[in-house]
Amino acid sequence: MTDETEVAVIGGGATGVGVARDLATRGVGVALLERGMGLNAGTSGRSHGVLHSGARYADSDPEGAVDCLRENRTLREIAPGCIADAGGLFVRLADDDPDYFERKLDACREVGMEPTRLDPDEIRERVPGISENLAEGFVVPDGVVYPSRLVAATAASARDHGAEIRTNAPVTDIDAVGDGDPERIAVHVDDGPSVTADAVVNAAGPWAGEVAAMAGAELGMRPTRGVMVAVDYPDIGPVLNRCREPADGDIVVPHGEQAVLGTTSVAVDDPDAFEREDWEVQRTIEECGAILPDLPDAAVERTYWGLRPLYEPDEIGRGGRGISRDFAVVAHDAAPGLVSVVGGKLTTYRLMAEAVADHVCGNLGVDEPCRTAEESLPGADDPERLDELVREFGAIGPADADVIGR
Numbered sequence: 001m002t003d004e005t006e007v008a009v010i011g012g013g014a015t016g017v018g019v020a021r022d023l024a025t026r027g028v029g030v031a032l033l034e035r036g037m038g039l040n041a042g043t044s045g046r047s048h049g050v051l052h053s054g055a056r057y058a059d060s061d062p063e064g065a066v067d068c069l070r071e072n073r074t075l076r077e078i079a080p081g082c083i084a085d086a087g088g089l090f091v092r093l094a095d096d097d098p099d100y101f102e103r104k105l106d107a108c109r110e111v112g113m114e115p116t117r118l119d120p121d122e123i124r125e126r127v128p129g130i131s132e133n134l135a136e137g138f139v140v141p142d143g144v145v146y147p148s149r150l151v152a153a154t155a156a157s158a159r160d161h162g163a164e165i166r167t168n169a170p171v172t173d174i175d176a177v178g179d180g181d182p183e184r185i186a187v188h189v190d191d192g193p194s195v196t197a198d199a200v201v202n203a204a205g206p207w208a209g210e211v212a213a214m215a216g217a218e219l220g221m222r223p224t225r226g227v228m229v230a231v232d233y234p235d236i237g238p239v240l241n242r243c244r245e246p247a248d249g250d251i252v253v254p255h256g257e258q259a260v261l262g263t264t265s266v267a268v269d270d271p272d273a274f275e276r277e278d279w280e281v282q283r284t285i286e287e288c289g290a291i292l293p294d295l296p297d298a299a300v301e302r303t304y305w306g307l308r309p310l311y312e313p314d315e316i317g318r319g320g321r322g323i324s325r326d327f328a329v330v331a332h333d334a335a336p337g338l339v340s341v342v343g344g345k346l347t348t349y350r351l352m353a354e355a356v357a358d359h360v361c362g363n364l365g366v367d368e369p370c371r372t373a374e375e376s377l378p379g380a381d382d383p384e385r386l387d388e389l390v391r392e393f394g395a396i397g398p399a400d401a402d403v404i405g406r
């Protein structure tokens, strides 16, 4: 059996559902295929969940930081129930480089933020348990985003606009059908109906290289893994970022009764089979403990790893970890009609989707504007409705397992 549609989207993480929503709101027929039993089965459900203000990237990737800042504001408008307005604090400990702190502060101003500088006493009032070794800090508009809600609500919006959302639909092969010009593309699903489409969007995150290969195309991915450790540590206040060159264990994310600590960055060859090492957990706890000295004594509630869907040509250019998490939209000469979207951040998922949808609509001759920044998501300001959608799409993930349904 074969389903006919205009665009097949492979991958039901934030990027894939974002693309499905964007195309569907422009009146394009979409079928989304996700291999997991539910949506949000990959990286999206395994991130820190920081709604980035862009401060983290302001010095290394000002354009990416501007994107973050704009999307941060947009998501607060269209999806308030998916976000906790925690605010963010960059803190310098006495051993950290003061010049780096000043550069970061300047860079934040240059990308359009108004960071407020705080002295140690002012910081201690906001974060009582913070280290005695604290030197200074500044406030930025970071927040916390709950990916399960964001992915489910985005999928619901796509569906409301006519998209078909299929889970338990692992794509196994992609090939051209017919001898027409343009040809149609068949996307084969294990143990389920195939989908035939005019265009295919590969939004398979860290697995995007494998999916491109199914169509005979090459996509150089260089995924890296990072661990997150959720501990019992209530009421931290803002998202805490250690203000130093990016390193292991420099983010603490407030989650009500818990704190989510992260992270590491280790290259991974096979996104389906990678090591999960104890040293990553220990180092993350230890490094975050330099910011909040009581953290290492807190009970560990859950530990999970995520894989950054990094695109190799970008990463080589940037040379490693100071890199931005910027994104790429790649059209494949070897597989006409297939476009891959890789890299990026949860925070910028809507913008990534807009870029891909612009590209696909250009190829299909669809002349409709993007509306996703103006239209609120279903249940946007209703956490209970959002959690119903999470359950309906099976979108629960470890990143916000302590929040959903509470």
Ligand SMILES: Cc1cc2nc3c(=O)[nH]c(=O)nc-3n(C[C@H](O)[C@H](O)[C@H](O)COP(=O)(O)OP(=O)(O)OC[C@H]3O[C@@H](n4cnc5c(N)ncnc54)[C@H](O)[C@@H]3O)c2cc1C
Pocket: 010, 011, 012, 013, 014, 015, 016, 033, 034, 035, 036, 039, 040, 041, 042, 043, 044, 045, 046, 047, 048, 049, 050, 051, 052, 169, 170, 171, 172, 203, 204, 205, 206, 207, 211, 224, 225, 226, 227, 262, 263, 305, 306, 307, 308, 309, 325, 343, 344, 345, 346, 347, 348
């Ligand atoms: C450790 C870590 C921390 C992070 N922290 C943050 C943060 O704090 N803030 C932020 O903004 N961003 C953060 N990110 C980045 C962000 O999480 C990712 O960039 C984003 O979630 C990627 O979403 P995606 O939809 O592209 O990929 P994914 O969420 O991985 O989605 C890809 C989907 O494709 C599916 N798939 C794969 N193969 C197939 C197939 N053959 N057939 C059908 N489906 C398939 C997978 O099951 C998966 O659901 C973090 C990332 C990591 C790794």
